[in-house]
Amino acid sequence: MTTGLALLGLSGAAWAQGPVAGTITDARTGQPLPGATILLDGRPSSSTDAAGSFNLATVPAGRHELRITFVGYETLVQTLQGQAQAQRVSAGLQPGGVLTGDALVTAQRASDRTATAYTNLGKQDIAKRNxxxxxxxxxxxxxSVVVTSDAGAGVGYTDIRIRGTSNTGINMTINGIPLNDAESHGSFLVNLPDLASSISSLQVQRGVGTSQNGGAAFGASLNISTLDNRREAYGETSNSYGSFNTWKNTVQFGTGLLGEHFTVDGRLSRISTDGYMNRAASDLKSYYLAAGYQANNTLVKFITFSGREKTYQAWNGVPEPALTGDAGLLQQFIDNGELSAADAERVRREGRRYSYYTYDNQTDNYLQNHYQLHLSQQLGPDWNLGAALHLTRGLGYYESFRANRKLANYQLPNITLGDTTIKRTDLIDRKYLDNYFYGGTFALNYQPKNNDRLQATVGGAWNRFINDHYGEIIWARYASTGNIRQRYYFNDATKTDYNAYARATWQLLPRLGVYGDVQVRHIGYGIDGVEHSPDDPRAVKGVVDVTTRARYTFVNPKAGATFAVAKGQQLYASFAVGQREPVRSDFTDRPAGDAGAQAERLHDFEGGYRFTQPNTNLLGPNTSLRFEANYFYMNYRNQLVSIGQLNDVGTPLRTNVARSYRRGLELTGFVSANDKISLSSTITLSQNRIRDYQEATTDSTFMLRTSTISYSPSVVSAHTLEVQPLRGLRAAVLYKTVSRQYLDNSTSEDRRIQPYQVLDFRLRYTIRPVFMKEIELGLLVNNVLNRRYAANGYTYGYPGADGRQQTFNWYFPQATRNFLLSVGAKF
Structure with a gap:
């Protein structure tokens, strides 16, 4: 059997020892195989990263057995001779053996044939960051990534934006199953703490990308796989401690193959922190369990994972003068908010770490259980089927102390005591979510065994989401006629979403390939009942009728072409259409004067150049080079953009703008010299504009020819320099820059997030003693230069004393210099 294995430089002194590096690919398609296991003399010694690359820092003198395994491929075994000179291994594995469980995931992932912009991360890439x-x-x-944390240190409620689009526009799937909340479109990763420890591979697609199950991608797609099948039994533990009393404890295990057919894998995790912000603690727990059966043509796998989170509410942020020290503006905040003398003193004392809330259980509490049943079935030599059933159960509530609230706004009558009428009371309420999300997905993949020029997939999904929203009063100083757990609003929502897609890549000529993809998606959404919103002008006794009926049918075509300029060099271009329905808050929390939410439409043009040289002598032996330049033009109709304000549970409010666009250039490069030093760098230069933007004020309406879209920086860059000065010791410097962002769409310099630069330092030291596989020590120092910056914020407008529109800004400060220490062990 031809494996494509080339072992270079095997001659040398028998007494010497030196490094061995290499790249593992699919022998038929040439695609890298991230997560392949590299065994030296039967001992797991490395695994491939997202580019299919691996490194053995030192191979002792003498003859050794090099074994390469990857589920779904034939095992490759080769003799290797240790020597002083660095060696390079390039291996192409032949499909065969037991089936991989990634049929659903692979069907939705981009490759060099799909002419889209994407980034792959393997298990090793994720682990070293975790x-x-x-x-x-x-x-x-x-x-193009910007991240932010409500509590300031990356634990608890965090958010990610890609090309200026928040996670409501980022399609996230786990093993091909939609993760985005069906109503809000958000992916609340706080509900799945330490998910990273169970990820086997991950792909970020920027732009519309390929057709996927779930909501349409309007900025990016994040495709997560946990379907790692490890043949050898293992046990691992990872523990971290750091600033703000942050703890992480993780235990993982796996049985390996039992009787050549069965596997069981599991994980338990706990993460807790006090948070950088005052009263912004998080207590997070999760588990992961997978049990699988596999034969030559069949794989069945049941996966369940769950997360329970309790986080102190930090979504209010910090008023601007608490950061800037502006005494006059701070006094204005104190006066407008009618703060008590004690609260006024507290905001002055706490400064940028100020928290508005003081009630000891002002918390968000949520439990989310996921159940997935996967089937991968080989259907003859050219076809395979991936299918899954899924159920997600979510239940939780926000608990809040409310001071001096009107009884009438909670559906309670006033209280008369003698000559006194009590109309207001202090109370504690809970706002509940109680939901089920279930359905099925499938992907039928075709690739002729004797013809790698054609690949095709037909897939689809049917999903239903049922969600009850309701509020209860659990305590009141004056309860009026209320009962225990007095319910003061209720509405239920149902959403049905089904889609079908077909996609194919065809290598027309040796250098020219084409790609086509079309998705048809139908959504039916309904809400019945009332929402508690006493400040809404439409409110009657504190509630607003939010009854909604909406139906959408979208057809989303995509097409692209690739051209091989030379070996390792490629030009590509693509066009894709994305359409997306409004989210719940677009219906229930419309800004005053807004006519109603409309569906969004996006035309996405992408084009670029890729250069890959896995083994050159440009900077010395075993130099790897990668470079990509990607141009994008995302042209929107009726894009829903944030207006800079939040509702009472921290959800950004949005409005449609008729015409807008994002266009820019993404440059990405990577160079590695003999695995001793590597540099990765990426920079995005973009324009994010609204055409003919109109903003209503208290005294007039004016037009801007163009306006910058909120939360959309024009320059984002990230750079990582990593060195290995000693065997097993890796040190990395990580530098991030984000340019100015605006809090709303007015392009006002008074409503902006200042640009920031952050430098982090990472150190990992690995030893392999005889009594266990590995011990690893780690150190992460965040914000080494101790910058005081904010990565997110919001703004409110109100009429001033002179009748002109005034604004007040709130920000989410990020932690100053802080650290995390880790100790890991593998058995």
Missing amino acids: FGQDLPYLLDQTP
Whole structure:
């Protein structure tokens, strides 16, 4: 069997020892295989990263057995001779053996044939970033990404934006199953703490990307796979401690293959922190369990994972003068908010770490259980099927203390005591979510065994989401006629979403390939009942009728072409259409004067150049080079953009703008010299504009020819320099820059987030003693230069004393210099 294995430089002194590096690919398609296991003399010694690359820092003198395994491919075994000179291995694995569980995931992933912009991360790439911070922070060095944390240190509620689009426009899937909340379109990763420890591979697609199950991508797609099948039994633990009393404890295990057919894998995790902001603690727990059966043509896998989170509410942020020290503006905040003397003293004392809330249980509490049943089935030599059933159960509430609230706004009558009428009371309420999300997905993949020029997929999904929203009073100083757990509003929502797609890549000529993809998606959405919103002009006794009926049918075509300029060099171009329905808050929390939410439409043009040289002598032996330049033009109709304000549970309010666009250039480069030093760098230069933007004020309406879209920086860059000065010791410097962002769409210098630069330092030291596989020590120092910056914020407008529109800004400060220490062990 031809494997494409080339072992270079095998001659040398028998007494010497030296490094061995290499790249593992699919022998038929040439695509890299991230997560392949590299065994030296039967001992797991490395695994491939997102580019299919691996490194053995030192191979002792003498003859050794090099074994390369990857589920779904034939195992490759080769003799290797240790020597002083660096060696390079290039191997192409042949499909075969047991089936991989990634049929659903692979069907939705981009490749060099799909003419789109994407980034792959393997298990190793994710692990070296993982000290316990949320997944967005592990993606901070990928192109066009901006991350932020409500509590300031990357644990708890975090958010990610790609090309200026928040996670409501980022399609996230886990093993091909939609993760985005069906109503809000958000992916609340706080509900899945330490998910990163169970990820086997991950792909970020920028732009519309390929057709996927779930909501349409309006900025990017994040495709996560946990379907790692490890043949050898293992046990691992990872523990971190750091600033703000942050703890992470993780235990993982796997049985390996039992009787050549069965596998069981599991994980338990706990993460807790006090948070950088005052009263912004998080207590997060999760588990992951997978049990699988596999034969030559069949794989069945049941996966369940769950997260329970309790976080102190930090979504209010910090008023601007608490950051700037502007005494006059701070006094204005104190007066407008009618703060008590104690609260006024507290905001002056706490400054940028100020928290508005003081009630000891002002918390967000949520439990989310996921269940997935996957089937991968080989259907003859040219076809395979991936299918899955899924159920997600979510239940939780926000608990809040409310001071001096009108009884009438909680559906309660006033209280008369003698000559006194009590109309207001202090109370504690809970706002509940109680939901089920279930459905099925499938992908039928075709690739002729004797013809790698054609690849095709037909897939689709049917999903239903049922969600009850309601509020209860659990305590009141004056309860009026209220009962225990007095319910003061209720509405239920149902959403049905089904889609079908077909896609194919065809290598027309040796150098020219084409790609086509079309998705048809139908959505039906309904809300019945009332929402508590006493400040809404439409409110009657504190509630607003939010009954809604909406139906949409979208057809989203995509097409692209690739041209091989030379070996390792490619030009590509693509066009894609994306359409997306409004989210719940677009219906229930419309700004005053807004006529109603409309569906968004996006025409996405992408084009670029890729250069890959995995083994050159440009900078010395075993130099790897990668470079990509990608141009994008995303032209929107009726884009829903943030207006800079939040509702009472921290959700950004949005409005449609008729015409807008995002266009820019993404440059990404990577160079590695003999695995001793590497540099990765990415920079995005963009324009994000609204055409003919109109802003209503209290005294007039004016037009701007163009306006910058809120939360859309024009320059984002990330750079990582990593060195290996000693065997097993890796040190990295990570530098991030984000240019100015505006809090709303007015392009007002009074409503902006200042540009910032952040420098982090990472150190990992690995040893392999005889009594266990590995011990690893790690150190992460965030914000080494101790910058005081904010990565997010919002603004409110109100009429001033002179009748002119005034604004007041709130920000989410990020932590000053802080650290995380980790100790890991593998058995």
